[in-house]
């Protein structure tokens with residue numbers, strides 16, 4: 001069994017309620033349910049957590065060292081600001097995939113930089129809620145290569 005921490009950053013609890021033209025109509029619960037369904041087909045177990053607080057996200061990454069094989073993270077706006085989150089991911093040394101609903105590279109210039117990308121396995125952006133599914137697939141393939 002593969003164990004994955006799914007981490008959702010600030011404001012993502014509002015998904016489905018506002019700005020659907022950018023972030024879509026799916027709620028965070030919808031996304032988590034789709035991820036659990038995919039995980040079930042790959043003998044993977046997910047623990048999902050959302051927080052609006054940088055320190056809580058960092059603590060979750062630290063805790064993951066004790067039980068997880070990998071991390072799937074949408075760091076929200078901390079993507080562009082948080083050296084602390086980057087250090088936590090680097091220190092955890094767990095394969096981590098960064099995902100974004102929107103294409104951050106096609107938006108405001110401040111969103112073009114991810115401080116986290118250099119310490120992640122890879123980054124998937126711009127496919128709405130499917131970015132999460134693609135990210136989980138990539139992470140599970142990395143952990144248990146099919147071929």
Ligand code: CA2
Nearest residue numbers: 011012014015018019076077100101102
């Ligand atoms: O595209 C993404 O997934 C982002 O991580 C979303 C963040 C944004 O700061 C990043 O640049 C890109 C914002 C999440 C805000 O989510 C909301 C959802 C519904 C209504 C308002 C905000």
